[in-house]
Amino acid sequence: MAIEKMSIAKALNESLRKALDTDPKVLIMGEDVGKLGGVFRITDGLQKDFGEERVIDTPLAESGIVGTAIGLALRGYRPVVEIQFDGFVFPAYDQIVTQLAKMHARALGKIKMPVVVRIPYGGAIGAVEHHSESPEALFAHVAGLKVVSPSNASDAYWMLQQAIQSDDPVIFFEPKRRYWDKGEVDVEAIPGELHKSRVAQAGTDLTLAAYGPMVKLCLEAAKVAAEEGKSIEVVDLRSMSPVDFDGIQASVEKTRRLVVVHEAPVFLGVGSEIAARITERCFYHLEAPVLRVGGFHSPYPPARLEDEYLPGLDRVLDAVDRSLAY
Amino acid sequence: MTVESTAARKPRRSSGTKRATGADARKSAAATQSAEPQLVQLLTPEGDRVEDATSSEFAPYVADITADDLRGLYRDMVLTRRFDSEATALQRQGELGLWASLLGQEAAQIGSARALRDDDYIFPTYREHGVAWCRGVDPTNLLGMFRGVNHGGWDPTTNNFHLYTIVIGSQTLHATGYAMGITKDGADSAVIAYFGDGASSQGDVSEAFTFSAVYNAPVVFFCQNNQWAISEPTERQMRVPLYQRAAGFGFPGVRVDGNDVLACLAVTRWALERARNGEGPTLVEAFTYRMGAHTTSDDPTRYRADEERAAWEHKDPIERLKAHLLASGHADDAFFAELETESETLGKRVREVVRAMPDPDTMAIFENVYADGHALVDEERAQFAAYLASFEGGN
Ligand SMILES: Cc1ncc(C[n+]2csc(CCOP(=O)(O)OP(=O)(O)O)c2C)c(N)n1
8 A cells, every 4th residue: 555645636647647657648638738737737747747749738729629639549649638627618519529429439339539538627716707617417418428527536546547548538527626635545556446436424314426526515514414413325426427326226225315416507417317317216215305406507606606506515404404304 | 011911001992802822822931930020010119100111001090199199098008007907906915806917918908999989899808908998898897707796797788898708719709790790780880809819729710710701791800919828828829920810711910019009009990991891801910918927826937937028028018108208298297197196096996896896696696597587597596595594584
């Protein structure tokens, strides 16, 4: 074991460093990823150590970034592209949805698309428009893409490497409000499966399912609920496509109650699919309908309203109470 | 004289530009690599009027400018800079979440904006505080989005000054469409779209060039080439001087000294005249420099050298006009003193207004999502109101 304590940002940086080091086909591409090290410094120092041919500052053009990454992948490279903020992925959305996602199927499985698209996402950093959104459902809905989000430093470190090793395109959502949270990383561990959920906290009365930035919030909620004598299980989904329904089912069969929490709008969100599937799978186990806590059907609000918009402790605990009241 | 601005020389009636042959294009590409492209300049960094072939071509467009007008341009630049530095300070004090400073780009903005008519329509990006100033938008209205109380803060139709656009390059297409509408209406107003050198890499900007050329839209593309897109220098965006790109789309492009307010005014007037005459789009590249950080969250020491900034300081747009005003006797000490007082008053007002700016009402989250209303929004609004009320009841 070689355990190191580091922030999520540092874990991602170390992970990229290791990927560049072990596989000469791995490339980092994006706006400002070179000298600046990215606006969040996730690529800090990588260009200095691996050169401009491996860590590539691109023109300011997201469609161009993903489109050329597809071409590089066709040529045998494994590009890891950085989209600067969630709201700026849309110029590349066409390339991701119409090309990246479908290339493998169109080629009858003959070609692979090992492209990772890293997107810092989510709110609570007091930013201006287009810097705080959670568009994961828009990607999870598209067949051919895999969609994941780590919630802690260890997962950040390992999931990113697994995403890079994957022969499928992976949309890798980074919870930007948690970048500076520290955690332990065992850099020699044998990591778990990329698309398996994880029980972050065991409990018996109710399951809170979350991913990315909301896992920490759910753990806090479980702590508060414990003081009130409630035993909450927190499941960190880690992957939004595929979703580990077996993992959630196992938890719900035990606790009989489920609340799904995410920042993204509730309507047609990842939580909707989980609610539907778990209702189907666990109909006779459930003591209450599956509840969802998340964003509203409104544009992400200006920063001074984001605390109201985003799920916080109170909204999660309110849902817990409602579920337990059935 | 560049190929592109040769086309500019006889704009009056000749519709369209000289069609370049493949050989011409290769020739001009080669020329680009060897020589620095010529800048349209009317005032040197020392404040002297320039009289050469390029300037004499554009000088007529500012022949009517009086001493009073010059003082007005100076006043605009000084007050805009004062407003900008106040906003930077307010960000440092935690009153604003972010600020995108225009420091160094005052001449490009004031010169181009003062060329516009009231019925012209403007599509800014997020740094056009000087343009907003010229349009009569209350500067404190620009601060709402940076403070985080709204996503805009002004009614674009009041001053024909559209909302700031953060997604890079998007607005150039809106500008083109608006301009197409003007043509359909048979009106003679024009549109100006502001964007940066980095933005020129976006597909949207190329598509805006394509549409505006094909539909001969009365739009001026005003690119402030401030040399950087966050940490990336222009070489990471393009390999030929930006203004030359217009030729490939079939309309003229010209590079102007972006730190020379008079030249920016002249060139923009010329481009607007073309638009009004039905001669279609123009690309103006204002060659300038972003003196500060990209935004208050950026750290330029990571990617650029201090010497670079120092070299550009010598070309400061405000000092240049001041030198000219003094040398020509167009302004005296009393004028500068009065302006100083006016600056202080503006700074104070901005500070006070920002500090007093209220947070929006929580329920604003559900307002203006749709023009015609929406059942889901109504349901969520009611649920959230009941949820909030449950706290008041419980306490
Ligand atoms: C589509 C999109 N991608 C990325 C960003 C993040 N971003 C904001 S400003 C900027 C650089 C813009 O440079 P330039 O167009 O030269 O304008 P300047 O800010 O220098 O005036 C970037 C990359 C964005 N706002 N929109």
